[in-house]
Amino acid sequence: MNSPLPLTPTVSALEPEWERLDFLAWSLSRSRRGESLADEEIARLRELQTEVDALREPDGAWKSLLGFQLNHLEYDILACALGPELEPRLGWSFQNLQAGAAQPWATRSLIQELLALDATQGEQLRRALAPGSALRRRRLLRLDHDDPYRPIMPEGWLVAHLTGRPLELPPPPGATAVNQRATWDDLVLPASRLYMLREFLLWIEQRDIVVGSWGGQQVGGPVALFAGPSGTGKTFAASVIAHALGWRLYRVDLGRLVSKYVGETEENLNQLFDAAHGQPMVLQFDEADALFAKRGEVKEARDRYANMEVSHLLTRIEAHDGPCILTTNMRRQLDSAFTRRFQMVVEFPRPDAPSRAELWRRLLPPRAPLEPAVDPAFLGNAVPFTGGGIRNAALHAAYLAAGQGKAIGLAQIAHAVWRELAKEGREISPQDLGPLAPHLPKEVLGED
Ligand SMILES: Nc1ncnc2c1ncn2[C@@H]1O[C@H](COP(=O)(O)OP(=O)(O)OP(=O)(O)O)[C@@H](O)[C@H]1O
């Protein structure tokens, strides 16, 4: 018999959190009147505490709902912020406890009183809410100032995420969601490029500190340019960055935006940036070379018009308050006047043989049966594919093997590599397969 699939917990699993906060609110109102809790009430609070602790375990409901873990105090704060949003009775309790408050959310001072925190713990609470803290870096909370009497609210995307409501507005015209969950471990790049990508992340994650606390100049963006041949992992790296932030990646085809909608570009862009403003999203603009037509290269009036549009476009991208990644296949043509405008320019090289071996290792389906002759180091040396080519060939080989009811062997791989080479549209011969040539099935070669 099949075992039942584990169910993803829904937000209703968090009920004990609201019950505990409601109980704490009730006991706070009593203690303000000078009344204390009876023994059985203290016992009830302990019970609720135990239930809540279970939700916060590494295998608990919070972790599966959020995808990451927080510490105890951070969970307390998050529960206080989310409570009024998800359980209306809590909103009323909080409001009653805050004389004259016009809204249901708890302030820092109320949270401190509610959780009965002493001065040291109160300082920890302040730090957990400060710019640069985990709760702030992950954009879980909305709060304007470091003021103990301002309400602490959850970010809209978090509530939407927890309640299963649509995560955000549908993508604006010209933008599509990239649904790829890639992590740092999946990315095969020279160490120097990985450092640069992590530094780009600093521009997003540490902004509260640099701009907020240290008074650093507030510039738009950050904007990065990813330059490199097709299939070298530019979009893949952008999704690693989005995933590291817990945000969504949207891809905008600039070529289409500029050429097809010349007249409407302005309006499309306004819609796009309005929708993206303050949202947890990374915007990726493909074919950014459309922005880089060098001055002096303008020949026709139509070009000049398009050029005006594109320089305006770049200004708009720079002014946008949120991460943008521009990608291009043509590093050579870039004008340094343009590249200086970006916070980071990352070149994506074609992978060398050891990197290709690593890519084969990762891109062959992890649980596929492999014949012993399938050695990633051998494959990495065989053909100079990019990561994109290796992904296609690895998957095609897997489908061939599955269709033949066999393990993946060099025959299927040679076959798949042959198909990938043929896509380039040039004349190919078995020599292009290098050491894989002897493994190419005869019938594939004799097709024409
Ligand atoms: N450096 C890499 N590390 C890991 N996987 C990679 C890498 N490069 C490519 N891949 C694999 O190839 C696929 C295609 O790569 P990706 O779409 O990121 O290329 P790209 O540089 O954006 O190409 P294009 O310029 O055509 O948009 C990825 O989804 C990934 O599976």
Ligand SMILES: [Mg+2]
């Ligand atoms: Mg791409």
